[in-house]
Amino acid sequence: MLYPTRRTLMSLAVAGACALIGVNAQAQTSDSAEGSAAAAPSATTGADQIPEVKVTATRYSTSLLKTPLAVTAVTQDQLSRQGVTSLRDLNGDIPNVTIENTGQDSAVQITIRGITSTNFTETGDPAVGFHVDGMYSPRPQGAQALMFDLEQVEVLRGPQGTLFGRNSTGGSINVIPAKPDFTGNYGKADLDIGNYNKKQVNLVQNWVVNDMLALRGTFMKVKRDGYAHQTRDVSEANAPALGWIPNGKPDVDQRFNRYIGPSDYYTNQNEWAGRLTALLKVNRDVSVKAAYEEFQDSSAGGSAFRDCDAGAGTRYACTPDQGKWDINVNVPGHIDMKIRTLRSGVNWNINDHTSFDYSFQVADQRREELTDDDKGMQNAAPFQINGAYPNTVDGNWGTWPLTDSYHHTLDSRYLSTVHEAQLKQQLGGLKYVAGLFWMHERNAIDYEMTNTIQKPYGDVGSVLYHQPNRQVDAKAAFAQADWQFIPTWTATVGARYSLDSKEDKGGQVYGANWIGNPAYYNGWYSQGTPGTPGFHVHDGTDLLPGMGGSVAAYSLYGAPTSNDHKQTWNKVTWRLGLQKQIDSSKMVYGSISTGYKAGGFADKTDSCNYHMCADGKPGVVTFLPYDPETVTNYELGFKGKFLDNTLNLSTTAFFMRYKGMQLTGTYFVNQIIPDNGLPCPSDQPKCDVYETWRTINVGRVNIPGLEVEWDYRPWRGARLGGGFAFINTSVHDFNSYSDDYQCDVRVELGLPACPSVYNGPDKTLLGRRLANIDGNHLPNTPKYQLNLNFAQEFVLDSGYRVTPYVKVNWRDKAYFDLLNTDFAHIGRYQKAYATGEASVKLESPDDKWHAELYVRNLSDSHAKTNTDSVFGGFMKANYIEPRMYGFRIGANF
Secondary structure, three states, rough: OOHHHHHHHHHHHHHHHHHHHHHHHHHHOOOOOOOHHHOOOOOOOOOHOOOOEEEEEOOEEEHHHHOOOEEEEEEEHHHHHHHOOHHHHHHHOOOOOEEOOOOOOEEOOOOOOEEOOOOOOOOOOOOEEEEEOEEOOOOOHHHHHHOOOEEEEEEEEEOOOOOOOEEEEEEEEEEOOOOOOOOOOEEEEEEEOEEEEEEEEEEEEEEEOOEEEEEEEEEEEEEEOOOOOOOOOOOOOOOOOHHOOOOOOOOOOOOOOOOOOHOOOOOOOOEEEHHHHEEOOOOEEEEEEEEEEEEEOOOOOOOOEEEHHHHHHOOOOOOOOOOOOEEEEEOOOOOEEEEEEEEEEEEEEEOOOOOEEEEEEEEEEEEEEEEEOOOOOOOHHOOOOOOOOOOOOOOOOOOOOOOOOEEEEEEEEEEEEEEEEEEEEEOOOEEEEEEEEEEEEEEEEEEEEOOOOOOOOOOEEEEEEEEEEEEEEEEEEEEEEEEEEOOOOOEEEEEEEEEEEEEEOOOOEEEOOOOOOOHHOOOOOOOOOOOOOOOOOOOOOOOOOOOOOOOHHEEEEEOOOEEEEEEEEEEEEEEEEEEEEEOOOOEEEEEEEEEOOOEEEEOOOEOOOOOOOOOOOOOOEEEEOOOOEEEEEEEEEEEEOOOOOOOEEEEEEEEEEEEEEEEEEEEEEEEEOOOOOOOOOOOOOOOEEEEEEEEEEEEEEEEEEEEEEEEEEEOOOOEEEEEEEOOOOOOOOOOEEEEEOOHHHHHHOOOOOOEOOOOOOOOOOOOEEOOOOOOOOOOOOOHHHHEEEEEEEEEOOOEEEEEEEEEEEOOOOEOOOOOOOOOOOOEEEEEEEEEEEEEEEEEEEOOEEEEEEEEEEEEEOEEEEEEEEEEEEEEEEEEEOOEEEEEEEEOOO
């Protein structure tokens, strides 16, 4: 199946080459006519041409259109026009790049060319490297902040295995803050007022202290009500015939439940950030820069919602009075995340051809978070209780009518230091950059997961991860050289040696989902004994603040599991490239590059979860290790200017071989023998399977694609920009994929049934429902994407300028799982959709002030960014934000 993919890529390459031959011929014709037309004035003035954009993707400042990489640069003007306050606001604007909220750990999930990370905890590494001013930031939470007062944002697509920070397989994002300058004292202020009671203020001030020192201070604050329609969850089971007799008390946990207003609802915003930067010119050859940043997020967090469209026409349909943004909450969301960062660096121009840079960064991220995991969505399920109530002592697996769960980061701290040294030198036609990189991170976290009503006896299942010293260390040595061996040809060679290690010191896991273990209650409540008179499942008011929630309370479970463990990995990655400068405004390049992401491990566990394995033997100790993932990228690109520098065009064709893809979720570990030795009942078909939250490796993925970007000024005052992306990911060699997704519901709804459970000779496959997913697409990777934007500036007789702006983003159908389930009612996908935004801006003749009206998600599209089942056939989903509109006003002083 590889041949058609290569053939497709070859077709793209041939088409590109043919186009380049035509371009080259046109350029030669144009060059030959230059002499006769030299005296003729240009029909296009400089004001109508597209200004040159510089990028740092090669660690040198180079023209975007002469940089042999797939890179997109977004300027601060573009960010301001789109109202960007977080990296996620750029979603859909860059070819083959998807940026979404994860709903977990306050992180942002970045997918480039289908490659992403699904582990956002202290054990995970991002597949897309995030950098600020060229310095690597190890925590994806940092991508939430800092999107204000920037020079630009650079997005590099494809593996970055030589020059940038820690190795990354998907790509890299570099957020470049604006620097102090010596042009004078000036400032600007912006105010944004929008729907959902949005208020945002941005302030910037530049100071010239003297000829040697300049400072720049910036501040941003944004508050906005949640668009979720949030009610208080006081649900009570009511099924007298089955033993559930209402007693006037909620059955869901009430310890955190309180009245809050829309400003504290899930999906709100409550953030501020500040930055102070200094630039010191020590002398003509040496300069020092330093920046201190602080970011505070006090929001409630994001939320999933019931997918009412999916359940329509079935017994899983929403009630008539249920709105699309309704959630029923007994644990209001709470985030207290602070990120403090200090960056400094020195630049020494040793001579006209040689420079040395040293950069240092220390980042301190602290976070506490409380999140309602069910949001009341599971409580809408019809009662499906099997067997007598209360459940009998033989372990009958009845189905409880309510599920109530939350997770709580009691406290966490991620302390990282990054050092990087670079030597740059140009010797005739050869220039190179060589350097050393070292990142060390020490993480500490106390993290609690609690299900307050669990099968089979209705007791609390809870676990506390106490990880006081989890360390990540990454070292690398790298070099890359560009050799202009003849006037229009340049060859690139680069390599990087990476050494990564991860270690858990003193890590402990307290508690577990033990059946009938009363330790969580801390001796303050007793259910009695299942199957005997007086047995009573707790209600929501029986749970007290002193239960769980601390190491002291969890010590009642007994001795914790120790997680002490260490592993190391190393890899050499490289880049080869060849660039042809067709003329002064057009170039073509080809490259082969590689990247890798280190492996890892999970918490210590028993391979059969402390049961007997299916073969009758006890389990063994395991940390569920996983291997590194690697990618090789073959790329052919063209960049050029046309029509008297009024059209910029970039085209990239690529083919990526992605091996060992790391996937994090709940995955199969082993088949076990249930304690009661009985066959699994129909409503618990996986009672003899041990699966847990872990990371696994997937065999191989082929990723061919095409990316086109353009920026065009067709006439005076007009600007037409956009991008097109094609990608056709296909998964191979994942022969152990288990399809056990909603087997009973699929039978009920007449959908294709799950495969039979494997009981063959291969013991590594026991218990799995093996499905062939060969050729399936990667999650959240639409095959086609298109974005268009247009602005037209009108200059009035009074000198005022009015600029209307419109933008449309279209995304093809995308799946959210490797099974590519497009089942009716329980499918995990989003059909093709489009979103639009529009604005009109008024600017004063002297550029002293401006005002703007704007609207985002113009059609109020209700598109999903992921979806999954809640309970049976009930579906939940995360959605893009609803229509947002408002008014901005700003002043320059």
